[in-house]
Amino acid sequence: MNGEHMLIKKSFEDNKSDFSCPVCDENVRNILYIYHHQNEEYRIYECPSCGFLFARPVFLHTLKERQMDSVDDAELFGNSFLKKLYETAILKKEIYYTRKILGKGRLSLLDIGCGTGWTTHFWKNSGFATTGLEPSEIRGNVARERYGLKIISDYIENLNLDETFDVIILRQVIEHLESPGNMLERAKSFLRKGGIVVVVVPNINCIGRYVFGTKWTWVIPFHCNFFSPDTLRKLACKAGFDVLKTYQTPSPLWYPESFLRLFPDGNHLTKRIYHRLSSLSLIPFAPLVMLGYLLRLSDNITLIGRAKTD
Secondary structure, eight states, rough: OOOGGEEEEEEESSOOOEEEEETTOOOOEEEEEEEEEEEEEEEEETTTTTTOEEEESSSSHHHHHHOOOOOOOGGGGHHHHHHHHHIIIIHHHHEEEEHHHOOOOOOOEEEEEESSHHHHHHHHHHTOEEEEEEEOOOHHHHHHHOOOOEEEEOGGGGGOOOEEEEEEEEESSSGGOOOOOOHHHHHHTTTEEEEEEEEEBBBBSSHHHHHHHGGSOOOOOOOOOOOOOOOOOHHHHHEEEEEEEEEEEOOOEEEHHHHHSTTTTTTHHHHHHTTTTOOOHGGGHHHHHHHHHTOOSEEEEEEEEOOOOO
């Protein structure tokens, strides 16, 4: 979140740079935003062919920088109402479609970037044999001690397993990675024949981004890829998946923070409320969130895909 107020809209073409779009491989020179942080300039490019937005250079250069150790935000700041709402509206829907595709029985599941294991535990209680992959020792220990989960402490880039799984979850993960397609292909290598992947990413075509613009919570510097439903589908197909289902889900979580950035002391106020998130702070934004849902401009995208067979 630090420094996101430094995101500046700058539409122009850079004749010196020529990057390949991670989604469609088109040459990209169109710069949509400039971001300044610690005396360095970063650029967010827009692919002229598929519309994908991505940062170059990536904001975080090493695996250690990418690691997130915070616990509270991984569990919706301990807000029991929000957690229950998420389980009911989001997780149950994912499980419903998974069961519809794969059937009943005890299916094996690998949750890549499982955080503190709260959502993984919900899948476990729904009859799945779960394993979590989490590079943060702090978050991994919470997952083990609080939820009794089997956790592998590593990054997906380093993962070396003989085991394969019926389901792989990538929840809020690939938007952090410089090569999201490569990571989807790597995840596919751990799927059993007929297995599925469940991918969840923020939707850059959400109503919040259009309302708040550069004040929107882009989650920079942690996020370097910014997906729309169309670009996520194209990336999954390129990585070797048949897309079985895509849908959008609303979330009011980033609206209070984005709103406060509209004011001179917004960044200071944001820091003050960030760890005091309550259900009441989200209520004023409920109409905007609902409008986004009705217009298919919701805050997150879920994709379910099955690995293609030769």
